[in-house]
Amino acid sequence: MGSYKNGVVGDQSGTSNGDAGGAAVDKGVDFANYFCTYAFLYHQKEMLSDRVRMDAYYNAVFKNTHHFHGKAVLDVGAGSGILAIWSAQAGARKVYAVEATSMAEHARAVVKANNLQDVVEVIEGSMEDVVLPEKVDVIISEWMGYFLLRESMFDSVICARDRWLKPTGVMYPSHATMWVAPIRTGLGDQKSNDYESSMDHWERFADETKNYYGVDMSVLTKPFSQEQKKYYLQTSLWNNLHPHQVIGTAASIKEIDCLTASVTDILEVKSNFSSTVTLQNTRLCGYGGWFDVQFRGRKEDPAQEEVELTTAPSVNDGTHWGQQVFLLNPPARITEGDQLNGSFSMKRSKENHRLMEAEFSCEIRQQSGELVPRFTKDIS
Amino acid sequence: MGSYKNGVVGDQSGTSNGDAGGAAVDKGVDFANYFCTYAFLYHQKEMLSDRVRMDAYYNAVFKNTHHFHGKAVLDVGAGSGILAIWSAQAGARKVYAVEATSMAEHARAVVKANNLQDVVEVIEGSMEDVVLPEKVDVIISEWMGYFLLRESMFDSVICARDRWLKPTGVMYPSHATMWVAPIRTGLGDQKSNDYESSMDHWERFADETKNYYGVDMSVLTKPFSQEQKKYYLQTSLWNNLHPHQVIGTAASIKEIDCLTASVTDILEVKSNFSSTVTLQNTRLCGYGGWFDVQFRGRKEDPAQEEVELTTAPSVNDGTHWGQQVFLLNPPARITEGDQLNGSFSMKRSKENHRLMEAEFSCEIRQQSGELVPRFTKDIS
Numbered sequence: 001m002g003s004y005k006n007g008v009v010g011d012q013s014g015t016s017n018g019d020a021g022g023a024a025v026d027k028g029v030d031f032a033n034y035f036c037t038y039a040f041l042y043h044q045k046e047m048l049s050d051r052v053r054m055d056a057y058y059n060a061v062f063k064n065t066h067h068f069h070g071k072a073v074l075d076v077g078a079g080s081g082i083l084a085i086w087s088a089q090a091g092a093r094k095v096y097a098v099e100a101t102s103m104a105e106h107a108r109a110v111v112k113a114n115n116l117q118d119v120v121e122v123i124e125g126s127m128e129d130v131v132l133p134e135k136v137d138v139i140i141s142e143w144m145g146y147f148l149l150r151e152s153m154f155d156s157v158i159c160a161r162d163r164w165l166k167p168t169g170v171m172y173p174s175h176a177t178m179w180v181a182p183i184r185t186g187l188g189d190q191k192s193n194d195y196e197s198s199m200d201h202w203e204r205f206a207d208e209t210k211n212y213y214g215v216d217m218s219v220l221t222k223p224f225s226q227e228q229k230k231y232y233l234q235t236s237l238w239n240n241l242h243p244h245q246v247i248g249t250a251a252s253i254k255e256i257d258c259l260t261a262s263v264t265d266i267l268e269v270k271s272n273f274s275s276t277v278t279l280q281n282t283r284l285c286g287y288g289g290w291f292d293v294q295f296r297g298r299k300e301d302p303a304q305e306e307v308e309l310t311t312a313p314s315v316n317d318g319t320h321w322g323q324q325v326f327l328l329n330p331p332a333r334i335t336e337g338d339q340l341n342g343s344f345s346m347k348r349s350k351e352n353h354r355l356m357e358a359e360f361s362c363e364i365r366q367q368s369g370e371l372v373p374r375f376t377k378d379i380s
Numbered sequence: 381m382g383s384y385k386n387g388v389v390g391d392q393s394g395t396s397n398g399d400a401g402g403a404a405v406d407k408g409v410d411f412a413n414y415f416c417t418y419a420f421l422y423h424q425k426e427m428l429s430d431r432v433r434m435d436a437y438y439n440a441v442f443k444n445t446h447h448f449h450g451k452a453v454l455d456v457g458a459g460s461g462i463l464a465i466w467s468a469q470a471g472a473r474k475v476y477a478v479e480a481t482s483m484a485e486h487a488r489a490v491v492k493a494n495n496l497q498d499v500v501e502v503i504e505g506s507m508e509d510v511v512l513p514e515k516v517d518v519i520i521s522e523w524m525g526y527f528l529l530r531e532s533m534f535d536s537v538i539c540a541r542d543r544w545l546k547p548t549g550v551m552y553p554s555h556a557t558m559w560v561a562p563i564r565t566g567l568g569d570q571k572s573n574d575y576e577s578s579m580d581h582w583e584r585f586a587d588e589t590k591n592y593y594g595v596d597m598s599v600l601t602k603p604f605s606q607e608q609k610k611y612y613l614q615t616s617l618w619n620n621l622h623p624h625q626v627i628g629t630a631a632s633i634k635e636i637d638c639l640t641a642s643v644t645d646i647l648e649v650k651s652n653f654s655s656t657v658t659l660q661n662t663r664l665c666g667y668g669g670w671f672d673v674q675f676r677g678r679k680e681d682p683a684q685e686e687v688e689l690t691t692a693p694s695v696n697d698g699t700h701w702g703q704q705v706f707l708l709n710p711p712a713r714i715t716e717g718d719q720l721n722g723s724f725s726m727k728r729s730k731e732n733h734r735l736m737e738a739e740f741s742c743e744i745r746q747q748s749g750e751l752v753p754r755f756t757k758d759i760s
Contacts, residue, residue: 113599198422
């Protein structure tokens with residue numbers, strides 16, 4: 001039989017021997033599921049071409065050279081080496097650029113081509129295994145996945161911080177926040193249609209298989225329907241939302257202090273939230289999720305100029321992260337002034353610690369005071 | 381950084397701890413790279429919807445019930461159980477349906493729904509580990525990957541045969557042949573354009589990164605170009621060829637007797653071949669590869685009616701396997717009567733034993749006697 005993998009964000013393909021609680025993950029499996037993509041220059045280029053991302057880190061470093069000048073820096077997940085190079089150009093005495101994949105060879109070449117081999121040392125290996133000759137003043141890293149925590153790379157940053165950051169050290173970025181807001185979108189209708197289409201196709205297939213090939217497959221209709229429902233309607237989507245699609249106030253559901261967060265803190269995101277609808281006579285089609293990070297330094301050693309990188313819906317300043325869309329099905333009619341009270345719960349998939357599973361619930365309190373009953377959704 | 385996998389046939393993503401010579405493959409990695417797709421009903425349905433495939437196996441079984449009546453049968457890689465069920469309906473005394481993924485549960489349900497649970501025993505496990513209570517008279521399996529050997533599932537069939545087939549036993553299918561033929565196609569131009577486009581984009585990116593962000597990435601232009609070339613021009617493609625695209629006689633490059641083939645026999649496909657051009661004034665754009673399998677029984681116990689399943693280019697009888705296209709770049713001008721003498725060599729990728737790497741070389745002997753020099757291509 002011919003076989004191929006669908007490249008779908010949030011798909012459940014792949015497995016790991018580790019559990020969501022942080023037990024050892026098989027390295028071969030982790031490579032097949034996660035690391036391998038980062039070994040490709042094409043993928044690095046995609047990230048390096050994200051102007052908003054690049055501008056934010058560039059400004060964070062060069063408007064705060066006091067944090068770098070004469071200091072020791074660690075770049076976690078260095079990729080092609082850009083952050084390490086900027087740190088050196090900002091005056092760092094020494095930069096350790098740790099990269100788990102063979103991309104490290106390319107980083108080494110770029111460092112040399114920019115004449116910084118005396119300052120930047122590229123180390124190929126995983127952050128959990130690497131041994132540095134000294135502790136560092138700054139840890140800089142671009143670790144954020146879709147909706148911040150997908151890919152769970154922050155674990156490696158925490159590990160680096162606990163082992164290698166001086167007590168006076170600074171994190172770049174220093175803080176991260178996750179946001180959700182109610183949205184309207186055509187995606188729900190689209191996915192509903194795709195699901196219905198798929199079920200029609202199944203019915204025809206089951207008929208044919210019975211009439212033509214003498215095998216009754218109708219016992220699989222229910223599991224097939226569940227599998228397809230999960231795929232089309234219960235898998236969060238990557239999308240580039242327009243600000244006009246945000247129909248209510250955004251609410252923060254997670255705040256991370258990168259200096260103090262532990263792996264336990266980020267294993268689960270669990271929060272109630274409230275949102276006020278800002279558009280008249282509209283449909284609640286789902287929720288959009290995004291994040292921002294800030295470069296504030298630390299209280300005792302703050303940034304001279306604070307920089308923020310946000311991935312909120314934007315006309316001109318979109319990023320490759322887009323937003324994550326959690327569809328609600330069917331949509332609900334709402335209007336300006338309605339209060340949305342919800343709870344959001346997200347944790348790591350047992351089958352693949354790099355992926356997440358989420359649960360949403362929401363009640364609508366209309367201005368009249370009337371309450372539309374709570375509904376709950378499981379989403380991966 | 382956001383990350384996603386491209387769903388490309390022949391892509392190199394993933395790795396295994398095993399080497400191409402057949403050493404142990406890490407099971408977790410093998411699941412992440414290969415088995416996981418087969419656990420989805422959607423994927424099973426795609427294969428079950430392939431009418432040519434279904435007709436061939438259906439006819440092979442029901443036109444040769446003498447091979448099944450009162451016999452013990454083993455279905456290797458049973459999937460949803462269809463072949464096992466047909467074997468039972470054809471009169472088998474006992475059918476063992478072995479399936480490595482959780483699809484086995486669905487197979488069990490289908491068997492029960494068709495009232496065959498007394499005959500068909502579904503066993504969830506890998507063929508290499510499973511223990512059967514008896515040897516069998518027939519091994520039936522649909523193991524063929526793109527261009528026959530991709531996915532290397534035949535290893536499991538050989539293992540089953542060597543352990544569980546009686547000395548008098550029969551293989552379904554009994555034989556397999558791999559074919560190549562010269563083709564014309566627009567894909568080469570398309571991929572060339574995509575490659576050029578990608579390089580243009582890279583040049584602009586490298587300029588911007590230098591001028592705007594102060595980092596010279598030009599040292600990566602060459603490796604990027606190699607990576608992109610490999611991706612666009614040196615990766616075999618899945619395609620559904622029209623017979624009109626075949627511009628010369630097909631040549632067989634591998635013949636397999638399923639009763640006697642060993643894993644060593646199929647580790648490598650290495651063959652010279654000759655093809656005569658059948659179209660006037662055309663372009664040799666590459667080679668198309670496909671396979672067929674036959675159900676002939678065995679010499680001492682032949683099929684009453686031989687059935688063949690072919691995946692050759694066809695207007696009406698295409699299959700989900702399509703054909704594999706190996707592009708030649710640039711194309712060569714050829715005409716009717718020209719002789720193409722080539723050699724083809726294909727073996728398993730070291731990084732992932734489920735994928736293949738191929739090497740092609742070809743010389744064109746024109747009717748005038750003039751010889752166009754040999755050119756060689758490495759393709760994955």
